[in-house]
Amino acid sequence: MSTTEVPHRAGEPAAHRIGRGWAALVGVLAVAAAVAAGQLVAGLVAPASSPYLAVGDAVVRLSPHWLTEFAKAAFGTADKAVLLAGMAVVIVVVAALAGVASRRHPGPAVVVVVVLGVLGLGAVMFEPAFSPLDMVAPTASLVVGVVVVRWLHGLGVAAADRPDGAGGLTRRALLVRSATAVGVASLAGGAAGAWFGRGAGDLRGPVTARIAAARLTERAPAIPASAAYPELGTPTFLTPNADFYRIDTALRVPVLDPREWSLRIHGMVDAEWTLTFDDLLFRPLVERAVTLACVSNPVGGDLISTATFTGVDLRDLLLEVGVRPGADQAFSTSVDGWYTGTPVDVLMEPDRGAMLAVGMNGEALPLEHGFPVRMVVPGLYGYVSATKWVTDIELTTFDAKAGYWLKRGWAQEAPIKTQSRIDSPRGFAEVPAGRVTVAGIAWSQPTGIGRVEVSMDGGPWRDAELATDVSGDTWRMWRAEFDLAPGGHSVRSRATAADGVTQTEATADPVPDGATGWPGVSFSVF
Structure with a gap:
C-alpha cells in the first residue's frame, strides 16, 4: 500500500499526508478494535452489554412493521444474521471513508469513532434490563477505538518519514505487521468475548x-x-x-x-x-x-x-x-x-x-x-x-x-390451527416406480388429530394411516401408500382435528393469526 502521495499542498511535507489505502485501513481497524473490545469486556463483565449487539437490538425494536415483515419473509430465521452482517458492512464503509478523510490528521476518524461509540453507549443505556455495570463495555469500546485510530495514524506518518530498511524493517513491513497485530487482536478479542459471554451456561448442569x-x-x-x-x-x-x-x-x-x-x-x-x-x-x-x-x-x-x-x-x-x-x-x-x-x-x-x-x-x-x-x-x-x-x-x-x-399487526388471540405437512417425498424428489410411501405430520393442539387424508394427482381423498396417538398437545405422524407409474406426480394432504374441524383449503398468509391452506408436493417417479 502507498504511504505517500503526490502532488501535495505546497509547503506541506508529504509525510503528513498518508496514502488512501493505509488511511482507509486505519479507520476500519480502529472500529474493528473498538467492536472487539466492547465484545470482550461485555463477555467478562456483563454479557448483555455488548454495544454492537445493543445497536442491533435497537434496530429491531425501532424498525417499522413493514420492514420487520419484509425481513422475516425475505430471510426467514436468518434475519438476525442478515441484520448483523448488514450492520458490519455499513460500519466498515463508514470507517473506511472516515479513514480516507483523515489522511493529514486523525481528527475526522476520531470523530467518527466517538460518534459510533456514543451510539453504542446510548443503545446499551436504553436496553430494557440496563444496569450501571453495563456502561463498562461501551466505554471500553470507545476508548480503545480512539487510542487505536490515533496510534495507527501516527504509525502511518512515522512510516512515511522512515527510510526503507531503517532498523531492519521496510516501511511496508512495519505497517503490515502493525495492521496484522491489530486485526488478529480484534478477532481474538471478539471471539473471547463471545466465549466468556456464555460462561453462565455452565450453571445448567x-x-x-x-x-x-x-x-x-x-x-x-x-x-x-x-x-x-x-x-x-x-x-x-x-x-x-x-x-x-x-x-x-x-x-x-x-x-x-x-x-x-x-x-x-x-x-x-x-x-x-x-x-x-x-x-x-x-x-x-x-x-x-x-x-x-x-x-x-x-x-x-x-x-x-x-x-x-x-x-x-x-x-x-x-x-x-x-x-x-x-x-x-x-x-x-x-x-x-x-x-x-x-x-x-x-x-x-x-x-x-x-x-x-x-x-x-x-x-x-x-x-x-x-x-x-x-x-x-x-x-x-x-x-x-x-x-x-x-x-x-x-x-x-x-x-x-x-x-x-x-x-x-398480529392478532390478539392466536389458537393453533389444524395443519398437516408432507415430509416425504420432498419437493422435486425422484423416487423409484412402484409402491411409493407418502408420510408426514399433522397437529391441532390441544384437541389432537383424528384423521389425515391424502390426494394423489388431484384424485379422490384417501385416509392415511395414523401413528399411535400420544397426546392432544402433540403432533401426530401419518403415512399412505400409492402405486405410481413413472412420470411427474403431485400430492396434497389435509388433517381433521379430533373435534371434527378439518384443515381449510383457503390459503392465507401467516399475518395476522397463522397461515392456512393444504400443503402440496410435486415429485418425479422413474
Whole structure:
C-alpha cells in the first residue's frame, strides 16, 4: 500500500499526508478494535452489554412493521444474521471513508469513532434490563477505538518519514505487521468475548441434576416406537434440543444466573408474589410433552417441534395468587424486554396444561430456549404465550396493554390451527416406480388429530394411516401408500382435528393469526 502521495499542498511535507489505502485501513481497524473490545469486556463483565449487539437490538425494536415483515419473509430465521452482517458492512464503509478523510490528521476518524461509540453507549443505556455495570463495555469500546485510530495514524506518518530498511524493517513491513497485530487482536478479542459471554451456561448442569432429583406429580406419557415414522422421512417424535426451532427477537441470548432469577406476579391479583428459582423447584413439578408451533410458519413449513417440558403448573400458581375478576390478560415480560399477552381464560382451563418450564427433554432449558424459566402454553402460537427468560407476569386487561406483536399487526388471540405437512417425498424428489410411501405430520393442539387424508394427482381423498396417538398437545405422524407409474406426480394432504374441524383449503398468509391452506408436493417417479 502507498504511504505517500503526490502532488501535495505546497509547503506541506508529504509525510503528513498518508496514502488512501493505509488511511482507509486505519479507520476500519480502529472500529474493528473498538467492536472487539466492547465484545470482550461485555463477555467478562456483563454479557448483555455488548454495544454492537445493543445497536442491533435497537434496530429491531425501532424498525417499522413493514420492514420487520419484509425481513422475516425475505430471510426467514436468518434475519438476525442478515441484520448483523448488514450492520458490519455499513460500519466498515463508514470507517473506511472516515479513514480516507483523515489522511493529514486523525481528527475526522476520531470523530467518527466517538460518534459510533456514543451510539453504542446510548443503545446499551436504553436496553430494557440496563444496569450501571453495563456502561463498562461501551466505554471500553470507545476508548480503545480512539487510542487505536490515533496510534495507527501516527504509525502511518512515522512510516512515511522512515527510510526503507531503517532498523531492519521496510516501511511496508512495519505497517503490515502493525495492521496484522491489530486485526488478529480484534478477532481474538471478539471471539473471547463471545466465549466468556456464555460462561453462565455452565450453571445448567446443576439445574439438570436438580430437575432429575425433583418430585414429579405428573409424568409425560411414554413415547412408543409406533408414534413416529422417522425411517419414512418424518421427524423423530421428540425433537432433540439442538434441532428445536427457535424464533425470538433477541440478537443476544440472555444469560441468567438462576440463583439471581426471580419472577414477579402482580397486577389484578389478591396477593402479589415474587418467586425465586428455588421457590419454583421446591414446588411439585409436572412433566408434559408439548408441540410448539410458530405463527410465522408457512403452510408445510418447519417452524414446529415437540419436546417434553418439565416445570410448574401455571394455573396452580395463578389460583394461589388469586386472579381478580375482570383480568383477561396475563402480560408476561422477558428479561430482554420482549412482552406479550396471554388470555387468562386459556391459562385457567383445568386441562390446558400451561406451565412455567425449567427443563426440556430431561435437562435444563438450553440458553436459547429460555434458561432458566420460560412459559409453555399448549394450543397457542408462541407469540402470545411462550415467553422465554420470563421475569414478570402482570394480570391486567387487553384494553390496558398490548403485546409486542399485537402492536405490529398480529392478532390478539392466536389458537393453533389444524395443519398437516408432507415430509416425504420432498419437493422435486425422484423416487423409484412402484409402491411409493407418502408420510408426514399433522397437529391441532390441544384437541389432537383424528384423521389425515391424502390426494394423489388431484384424485379422490384417501385416509392415511395414523401413528399411535400420544397426546392432544402433540403432533401426530401419518403415512399412505400409492402405486405410481413413472412420470411427474403431485400430492396434497389435509388433517381433521379430533373435534371434527378439518384443515381449510383457503390459503392465507401467516399475518395476522397463522397461515392456512393444504400443503402440496410435486415429485418425479422413474
